[in-house]
Amino acid sequence: MHIRSTRRNFLQQSTFAATGCLLPWSSAAASADTVDGPRSLRTHAQTHGLLSGCAVVAERLADEPTYADTVAQQANLLVAENAMKWRALRPAADKYNFTQADAILAFADAHGQRLRGHNLCWHEALPEWFQSTATRENARRLLTDHIQHVAGHFAGKLHSWDVVNEAIDVKDGRPDGLRKSPWLELVGPDYIEIAFRAARMADSTALLTYNDYGIELDTPEQEQKRARVLELVQRLKLKGVPIHAVGVQSHLTAGDGVPGAGLRDFIREVGALGLQVFITELDVSDHNLAGSTVERDTAVAKLYGDYLGLVLKEPNVTAILTWGITDKYTWLNHEHARRDGQPQRCLPFDAEYKPTPVFFAMRSAYDSHSQTQPSLGS
Ligand code: G3I
DSSP: OOHHHHHHHHHHHHHHHHHSSOOOSOOOOSOTTOOSGGGSHHHHHHHTTOEEEEEEOHHHHHHOHHHHHHHHHHOSEEEESSTTSHHHHOSBTTBOOOHHHHHHHHHHHHTTOEEEEEOSSOSSSOOHHHHHHOOTTTHHHHHHHHHHHHHHHTTTTOSEEEEEEOOBOGGGOOTTOBOOOHHHHHHOTTHHHHHHHHHHHHOSSSEEEEEESSOSSOSHHHHHHHHHHHHHHHHHHHTTOOOOEEEEOOEEETTSOOOOHHHHHHHHHHHHTTOEEEEEEEEEEOTTOOSOHHHHHHHHHHHHHHHHHHHTTSTTEEEEEESOSBGGGOTHHHHSOOTTOOOOOOSSBOTTSOBOHHHHHHHHHHHHHHHHOOOOOO
């Protein structure tokens, strides 16, 4: 069985379902210097059996044509940066507001794109009313009602859900590595299983995903966190909990070292459990880099190329999303601002929507992995 052809078949089916047509598999046409149409990240990804995309914001899709065009051209998989989190969806304990989330789904549908849901259960982005409302007695019900309502609203329409986000924090000192989140405190460690089962009850088609960060590098602390994530996923599988994928967020920092065998082995262990791996929030912060724009761009693009070159060798890596499409709006300018005040250069398109070296590094990583993609033979 050739994994590439399996991945390719999967994407053909989902593309046909979304657009009613099959995409040409050859990306040979078109001149080398264009970045849209046949030379877009979207087409190169699809050609090699991959889903590729980015996090988006509904208001920008509606109000900024260049943003919308770039997203439409370059992505076949979207995720809402914030619009599907508790805080955005739940203005009050008895109210849901799907306006922004539905706008993103409508954009994806209109452009033949799939959509990831992010996320059904997290310790951040909880609405203001949560702290004063949630108790040990009602938290489980709050969680399952939210999931049933939200995953039910999108049932049958999503590629996947980040059902639980960032549940592991080794620093909290528990043997199982679970983060001491409000969900753990109020519901107990079974909140993760409860969330996955509620999501499957509400939506029988979305690929249910556990998503986390800080599991990419071969440092002792990231190795430890990876081990706790793997143990969590193994426990869920052993209990027959419906889980289909692990999201590796991949918020990398240039100069922090490159991922290696530890991540590769982790992806393979996840694959051995029958799970896919999605690269869910890829970006490379350049806040530690001095030097000229060219030097920074080169270092950032090299890390993208090295990282994708490593993960795309693994057949169960099926989707790559960057956390944003343009440097203009990257969260990194708020959370990891450069000391010199220069804007971050961390995504495939710069603040003026010109393709950066990251764009070309991603596109060639999509192309080159298929040549080295090991076919398992039939
Ligand atoms: O929309 C309100 C606006 O009305 C208000 O005026 C403003 C005041 O600060 O806040 C706005 O909401 C902000 C929201 O982003 C939309 O811009 C929140 O304060 C801010 O906390 C929120 O930050 C997001 C963060 O997750 C927390 O939800 C970032 O944009 C988003 O990039 C970041 O994404 C996370 C992933 O979900 C999980 N993995 C890590 C990643 C980076 O932190």
